[in-house]
Amino acid sequence: MGPYWENLMNVHVPANRALAERLRREIQGEVLFDRFSRGRYATDASIYQIEPVGVVVPKTDEDVRAALEIARESGVTVLPRGGGTSQSGQTVGRSLVIDYSKYLNRLVELDPEAGTCVVEPGIVLDELNRQLKATGWWFPVDVSTASRATLGGMTGNNSCGTRSLRYGIMRDNVLAIDALLPDGTPARFAEIDPSDLGGCDAEALFRRLIALGQREAAHIAQAFPEVSRRVGGYLIDALVPGNKPLNLATLLVGSEGTLALSRRIAVKLARQPKNKALGICHFPRFRQAMEAAQHIVKLGPVAVEVVDRTLIELARDIAMFRPVMDTYVRGEPDALLLTEFAEDDQAENLRRLDRLEELMGDLGHPDSVVKVADAAGQKAVWGVRASGLNIMMSMKSEGKPVSFIEDCAVPLENLADYTERLTAVFEKYGTRGTWYAHASVGCLHVRPVLNLKLEKDANTMRAIAEEAFALVKEYKGAHSGEHGDGLVRSEFHEMMYGRKTVELFEEVKDTFDPTGLMNPGKIVRSPRMNDRTLFRYKPGYHVPEFETVLDWSAYPGAGKGFQGAVEMCNNNGECRKLDGSVMCPSYRVTRNERDVTRGRANTLRLAISGQLGPGALASDEMLETVKLCVSCKACRRECPTGVDMARMKIEVLAAAAKRRGVSFRDRLIAYLPRYAPYAARLAPLMNARNVIPGAAWLTERLIGFAAKRKLPRWTMRPFSASAHKRGGARGESRPQGQTVGEVALFADTFNTYFEPENLHAAIEVLERLGYRVHVLEPVGGGRPVCCGRTFLSAGLADEARAEVKRLLAAVKPFTERGVPIVGLEPSCLLSLRDEIPALFPGEEAAKAAECAWLFEEFLAREIDAGRLAGPIARSSGHLLLHGHCHQKSFNAMPAVTKVLSQVEGLTVDVVQSSCCGMAGAFGYAAETYDISMAMGELSLLPAVRKAEADCAIAADGFSCRHQIKDGTGRQARHVALVLRDVLAASEG
Numbered sequence: 001m002g003p004y005w006e007n008l009m010n011v012h013v014p015a016n017r018a019l020a021e022r023l024r025r026e027i028q029g030e031v032l033f034d035r036f037s038r039g040r041y042a043t044d045a046s047i048y049q050i051e052p053v054g055v056v057v058p059k060t061d062e063d064v065r066a067a068l069e070i071a072r073e074s075g076v077t078v079l080p081r082g083g084g085t086s087q088s089g090q091t092v093g094r095s096l097v098i099d100y101s102k103y104l105n106r107l108v109e110l111d112p113e114a115g116t117c118v119v120e121p122g123i124v125l126d127e128l129n130r131q132l133k134a135t136g137w138w139f140p141v142d143v144s145t146a147s148r149a150t151l152g153g154m155t156g157n158n159s160c161g162t163r164s165l166r167y168g169i170m171r172d173n174v175l176a177i178d179a180l181l182p183d184g185t186p187a188r189f190a191e192i193d194p195s196d197l198g199g200c201d202a203e204a205l206f207r208r209l210i211a212l213g214q215r216e217a218a219h220i221a222q223a224f225p226e227v228s229r230r231v232g233g234y235l236i237d238a239l240v241p242g243n244k245p246l247n248l249a250t251l252l253v254g255s256e257g258t259l260a261l262s263r264r265i266a267v268k269l270a271r272q273p274k275n276k277a278l279g280i281c282h283f284p285r286f287r288q289a290m291e292a293a294q295h296i297v298k299l300g301p302v303a304v305e306v307v308d309r310t311l312i313e314l315a316r317d318i319a320m321f322r323p324v325m326d327t328y329v330r331g332e333p334d335a336l337l338l339t340e341f342a343e344d345d346q347a348e349n350l351r352r353l354d355r356l357e358e359l360m361g362d363l364g365h366p367d368s369v370v371k372v373a374d375a376a377g378q379k380a381v382w383g384v385r386a387s388g389l390n391i392m393m394s395m396k397s398e399g400k401p402v403s404f405i406e407d408c409a410v411p412l413e414n415l416a417d418y419t420e421r422l423t424a425v426f427e428k429y430g431t432r433g434t435w436y437a438h439a440s441v442g443c444l445h446v447r448p449v450l451n452l453k454l455e456k457d458a459n460t461m462r463a464i465a466e467e468a469f470a471l472v473k474e475y476k477g478a479h480s481g482e483h484g485d486g487l488v489r490s491e492f493h494e495m496m497y498g499r500k501t502v503e504l505f506e507e508v509k510d511t512f513d514p515t516g517l518m519n520p521g522k523i524v525r526s527p528r529m530n531d532r533t534l535f536r537y538k539p540g541y542h543v544p545e546f547e548t549v550l551d552w553s554a555y556p557g558a559g560k561g562f563q564g565a566v567e568m569c570n571n572n573g574e575c576r577k578l579d580g581s582v583m584c585p586s587y588r589v590t591r592n593e594r595d596v597t598r599g600r601a602n603t604l605r606l607a608i609s610g611q612l613g614p615g616a617l618a619s620d621e622m623l624e625t626v627k628l629c630v631s632c633k634a635c636r637r638e639c640p641t642g643v644d645m646a647r648m649k650i651e652v653l654a655a656a657a658k659r660r661g662v663s664f665r666d667r668l669i670a671y672l673p674r675y676a677p678y679a680a681r682l683a684p685l686m687n688a689r690n691v692i693p694g695a696a697w698l699t700e701r702l703i704g705f706a707a708k709r710k711l712p713r714w715t716m717r718p719f720s721a722s723a724h725k726r727g728g729a730r731g732e733s734r735p736q737g738q739t740v741g742e743v744a745l746f747a748d749t750f751n752t753y754f755e756p757e758n759l760h761a762a763i764e765v766l767e768r769l770g771y772r773v774h775v776l777e778p779v780g781g782g783r784p785v786c787c788g789r790t791f792l793s794a795g796l797a798d799e800a801r802a803e804v805k806r807l808l809a810a811v812k813p814f815t816e817r818g819v820p821i822v823g824l825e826p827s828c829l830l831s832l833r834d835e836i837p838a839l840f841p842g843e844e845a846a847k848a849a850e851c852a853w854l855f856e857e858f859l860a861r862e863i864d865a866g867r868l869a870g871p872i873a874r875s876s877g878h879l880l881l882h883g884h885c886h887q888k889s890f891n892a893m894p895a896v897t898k899v900l901s902q903v904e905g906l907t908v909d910v911v912q913s914s915c916c917g918m919a920g921a922f923g924y925a926a927e928t929y930d931i932s933m934a935m936g937e938l939s940l941l942p943a944v945r946k947a948e949a950d951c952a953i954a955a956d957g958f959s960c961r962h963q964i965k966d967g968t969g970r971q972a973r974h975v976a977l978v979l980r981d982v983l984a985a986s987e988g
Contacts (some may be wrong), residue, residue: 121152
């Protein structure tokens, strides 16, 4: 194994079995002490990795109290955790992790009269605001990680948000905290009268804190810089409130779980803004943007956010952001300032946009403001800004933008000089920085590009930090301005605030926590920030070469680049979002860290680097980790760093298949395209399982197909390419009238043998619209061509490659002439663009990918090219449309709605849904049936049930249609069938 792995094994400490057993006996929640689970909780969004003692996922408040007591009695430290998105290392440590996010996430109490609410620590900010939406209130500390950041984490971090210029930061919005002290004492931290403390549970603690404030008032008054974005250290200035009430809750804000455990948090709400307007200011030079910020804030905006050239260029290279950039960014600016006004009167917002335009002209930048008054446009632009961190991390090189000085905040009048001088520091050390975020308050997020696998770059990080903080101190700014202290900034408190102030921080810590139980090493008595033994990439980190079945050459590292692809995950947790987008369906159901893209990517990284023991990539634990990944490919599109877990899962399945073989059920599924021609001849026998009493139960016991699920019905009259040649779908083999063009139809296995009417309908539609239709046939005859996906789903890469070879041979005569390859089943057709080039790299696969179009994509292309004029038909019907996951991943849904919009009078509503839950064979397996149905119940199945009886249901995915049928009793149809019927009716 070599010396590195021997050292690594020494670092790894076996799970504390006695502690785990006692926790399992005494709490209701989940207790995770296995090595894979501890590995998943060893990282957050920072550069650090420290394996915890174990993990508790409490179900109740009593579970938290019990876990604290058991840990204290066992001599184990405790670390509270929310979304695990901390960028400074606050939520990693050799402790017992308490994960609040799965169960302790309720809105407990709402007072709409007072504009306040009480929440549990695990509630996610976006979820809280969704629940508040109907009330007219919202919680306005709008951090960019709002889709996964918990209120407990935001409180512990003293988070700030984009619009702090108007609404303040967490310390300004937390009213009270009900907490557990390290010794188990419950205490309420809120506004208090220092002269009236009698009878409270923590009276002695409160008196000592008040005495500290009185004793050190003079020092505290001059200890900190006067900038709004100062979150470093303990907020001991709250103990010297002056003429304001004394609120001890403020002392817990920003304490990073080092003082107490939160149970309930009372927060102040704000009225939802009625109107907004956005001005996008363009600058040819970055310094000019920095100089302008101090003038723009005088116009009264709620936010002024900078986006630099690097982020602009990276966003333009990301498919989901490219349309936004093309619409709202003019030319090649060096920087943008996103300036938002949010007065209730929209006319006033528009007047301020006009004044912004005038100001920009006065500053020498006429005609440089793009005005965005519509809500949809503003949401799209802010979506790019909110993803700024992840967009920057999308660099595929070994070097990545590293977070360690990005929290620095300086007075606005010094911002331009500070950024220019800091850029010179980067150049001195041979690197560059990326800039974005809060120009309105002088807190710019800047990340120098470094490779922390290298000792020299780790040393460079420290050198840059020391010089940057010296600059900040010179400008009387704050070195910790938003993302907290954690492991990366805590050691610099003495440099920034002086020894006396740090001694006061230590006194606060010891007053609360004399035994050092709570999250040690953060804020006080911290390790060196560049101690590489604490890094994610520790000294000697190495991934040995290993065999992969796909091509990953777009990335660096071992396994043909697989290492680099896995390491793209920066742990920022975008995959934990719960909104109306697609990623990540299994996590939305289970809320387990194991089942989110981040958790799977972390496990893969630990496995291939040997940190989970030998053979981990092909292990049963690794299979369990990817078991609920439904290969929806949402992460491929929605993860801003492009972590494609569906493709990565293929490598796990292939490694596992090589190690232990493939089960009978998986073989049945994998080899379906090869035995389908014979099974179709025995259709009545094959379909008997669904109707003979007891047969479904027997197949579940013997094979593993869920008895509650009906299997697809085989047809005795499968689609035939040769029959199409003889007479076509309607007895005609050629379009009537002038031929517009030609296409080659890819008749996939599922539509061929289970729903051939969809293929017939597609041919009829294409021919009616004037296209000559060829059907792909295997070279030399034999069974129909196949994309190989069923083999990939079982890890049988060699078999899949054989199928792909046949398919590429069949398409070659058409791709050489540029004839479009059109398919109906999204997962099959889109394999030509995705898995097939990775499985069979080369010019042949690349050409096929260029020519591959889904049915509606092809028609939409023809509409855009002017070769197909609308309306193509008329209908007075109503259609509810569900998109297949791969259609969403490849942004193909706009094509579907565009084509349907060519049917005059047809009303189309699109279901805002994630995966339907069937996901190929996933929904048919007994062990995943319940999860499958739960995925469907997230949004799709309820939406179908709510649809009127005369509303047609459309879904292009074979699996989607079956899930809808099983879950609602409603019959969904392919869009090809819908178009055939409306065309026929219109012509009739």
